[in-house]
Amino acid sequence: MHIGATTDSRSYRRAVAAGRARMASAGRRPWIGAATVLGLAILWYVLTTATGAVSPARFPRPADVWSAALQLTLRGYAGGTLWLQIWYSSRLVLLGFLVAAATGVPLGLLMGMSRRAEALINPAFLLIRPIPPLAWIPLAIVWFGLGDAAKIFVIWFAAFVPALINTYTGVRTLDRTLIAAARVHGASERQILTEVMIPGALPLIFTGLRLSLQASWTTLVAAELVGAFFGLGRVLIIAAQDIYPGMIAFAMALVAILGALMTGCLGLLERWAVPWRRT
Amino acid sequence: MGRSMSQISFQSVSRVFRRGSEEILAVADVSLEVADREFVAIVGPSGCGKTTLLRMAAGLDFPSSGSVLVGAREVAEPGPDRAVVFQQFALFPWKTVRENIGFGLKCRGVPAAQRNAAVDRYIEMMGLQGHENAYPHQLSGGMQQRVAIARSYALEPEVLLMDEPFGALDAQTRIEMQEELIRLARVNPRTVLFITHAVEEAVYLADRVAVMTRRPGRLAEIIDVAPVRRAEAWEERPIEEVMDLGSFTHLRTRIWKMLRDEREAKAEAPRVTPLQRRKAGP
Numbered sequence: 001m002h003i004g005a006t007t008d009s010r011s012y013r014r015a016v017a018a019g020r021a022r023m024a025s026a027g028r029r030p031w032i033g034a035a036t037v038l039g040l041a042i043l044w045y046v047l048t049t050a051t052g053a054v055s056p057a058r059f060p061r062p063a064d065v066w067s068a069a070l071q072l073t074l075r076g077y078a079g080g081t082l083w084l085q086i087w088y089s090s091r092l093v094l095l096g097f098l099v100a101a102a103t104g105v106p107l108g109l110l111m112g113m114s115r116r117a118e119a120l121i122n123p124a125f126l127l128i129r130p131i132p133p134l135a136w137i138p139l140a141i142v143w144f145g146l147g148d149a150a151k152i153f154v155i156w157f158a159a160f161v162p163a164l165i166n167t168y169t170g171v172r173t174l175d176r177t178l179i180a181a182a183r184v185h186g187a188s189e190r191q192i193l194t195e196v197m198i199p200g201a202l203p204l205i206f207t208g209l210r211l212s213l214q215a216s217w218t219t220l221v222a223a224e225l226v227g228a229f230f231g232l233g234r235v236l237i238i239a240a241q242d243i244y245p246g247m248i249a250f251a252m253a254l255v256a257i258l259g260a261l262m263t264g265c266l267g268l269l270e271r272w273a274v275p276w277r278r279t
Numbered sequence: 280m281g282r283s284m285s286q287i288s289f290q291s292v293s294r295v296f297r298r299g300s301e302e303i304l305a306v307a308d309v310s311l312e313v314a315d316r317e318f319v320a321i322v323g324p325s326g327c328g329k330t331t332l333l334r335m336a337a338g339l340d341f342p343s344s345g346s347v348l349v350g351a352r353e354v355a356e357p358g359p360d361r362a363v364v365f366q367q368f369a370l371f372p373w374k375t376v377r378e379n380i381g382f383g384l385k386c387r388g389v390p391a392a393q394r395n396a397a398v399d400r401y402i403e404m405m406g407l408q409g410h411e412n413a414y415p416h417q418l419s420g421g422m423q424q425r426v427a428i429a430r431s432y433a434l435e436p437e438v439l440l441m442d443e444p445f446g447a448l449d450a451q452t453r454i455e456m457q458e459e460l461i462r463l464a465r466v467n468p469r470t471v472l473f474i475t476h477a478v479e480e481a482v483y484l485a486d487r488v489a490v491m492t493r494r495p496g497r498l499a500e501i502i503d504v505a506p507v508r509r510a511e512a513w514e515e516r517p518i519e520e521v522m523d524l525g526s527f528t529h530l531r532t533r534i535w536k537m538l539r540d541e542r543e544a545k546a547e548a549p550r551v552t553p554l555q556r557r558k559a560g561p
Contacts, residue, residue: 177367180337182371184359185430
């Protein structure tokens with residue numbers, strides 16, 4: 001018994017040490033990434049500015065992007081300043097994403113838990129799923145006009161699918177023995193849901209939410225390109241009409257940064273909600 | 280409930296599984312009584328239906344005919360009066376050691392303070408101090424199974440059902456756990472139904488060993504170990520000494536031979552079950 005205890009704590013310590021080693025190698029990665037980004041930036045400068053190998057009419061120089069950034073921030077472009085455009089786009093993404101998560105995750109849980117719910121919902125889902133979300137834009141405009149509601153509807157449609165499928169898969173691939181273990185230790189149906197199915201599916205739920213968030217951004221930009229009064233997609237389409245590569249590049253970078261920020265927030269939320277996966 | 284009453288009672292239990300159009304008789308007419316506070320082990324070749332018997336006592340499976348009673352009531356569903364220890368531990372990966380052990384009590388609605396006291400007791404009893412807040416994947420197999428056993432014991436169930444609980448452990452850890460279980464059974468006696476294919480383990484742990492035949496699983500014989508164990512005070516001795524005793528090796532060899540005879544008898548006779556015979560008819 002004592003021998004057992006020491007070997008066990010040793011193997012535990014070994015597991016912790018392995019976890020640290022993994023984190024150390026992950027700690028080195030940001031430096032490699034930063035070097036790559038710096039290299040690309042230098043290449044960009046050399047090609048467009050120092051040598052002039054690429055014409056600034058085709059690809060903006062760093063200075064063009066900088067002046068576009070200043071213009072958008074200080075004077076505004078396409079009907080508003082930087083903050084207004086960011087606010088409009090982020091708000092729509094968040095609303096669409098939240099509606100998608102609030103419907104996709106519970107429906108996925110329901111389909112994962114109950115064969116009857118699955119039989120009921122799945123045919124409709126399979127019928128609608130092959131339609132690309134962007135193909136709903138015309139119908140959304142007919143139903144809701146050019147306002148926010150149409151965009152939220154299309155985002156919801158795009159983001160709903162990965163949230164639902166991953167949640168469903170998370171529940172369905174759960175080890176059946178764990179459910180049996182919960183039942184033989186006295187868990188009620190509700191406790192099986194809250195203590196076993198949801199935490200067990202959580203890693204896949206978060207995978208689904210990450211994909212949903214990405215789909216939300218993709219769809220938003222597309223929807224704003226088609227028709228919007230404000231927003232980053234609106235900035236992009238106006239800049240294209242003005243043949244303004246600096247502004248196009250800046251707006252694209254903004255979409256990328258905002259998307260990464262939101263994904264980062266979701267990652268933090270996941271770390272907090274799924275603590276057993278950390279080591 | 281009187282002590283003379285049996286806690287677990289299998290009454291002419293048969294179980295037929297359907298695989299496509301084929302019918303497979305997994306358990307054939309098994310009758311077995313397990314008395315209150317008795318430790319009964321079932322041994323038999325793999326696929327003989329021993330785990331099916333356990334699952335029926337747990338309420339995770341049901342007999343095709345006959346009945347299974349626990350505490351004089353027919354088993355209709357799983358319940359915390361019959362905690363199961365699984366071969367694959369089946370700990371909740373998202374719960375710490377402490378939360379896993381307290382799971383059953385939480386389900387029952389035991390207040391946190393009272394629950395913590397009980398959990399502390401079982402952490403100490405199973406030698407899990409220092410690992411209270413670890414997650415299962417941070418523990419070795421032996422430690423994980425200690426947690427699973429503590430989780431089941433914490434419910435103070437009438438009946439403990441153990442399905443090859445040490446089957447996934449290495450030989451060394453397995454022996455430690457067998458000793459541990461004997462110690463636990465002494466301080467906290469329960470009615471135990473223990474499934475294993477390891478004959479030595481069964482003889483060392485059980486009051487009685489039920490030997491099953493190959494599929495379709497029937498009871499070949501029940502061997503009473505308790506009188507020998509008591510007479511020679513096995514529980515006072517270390518496991519390696521017990522396994523060296525003449526009486527121990529005698530019982531073990533007897534069961535081994537029984538299993539081998541069974542195997543050879545089957546090899547000679549064509550394996551026709553009553554069900555198959557019926558299906559083959561006109």
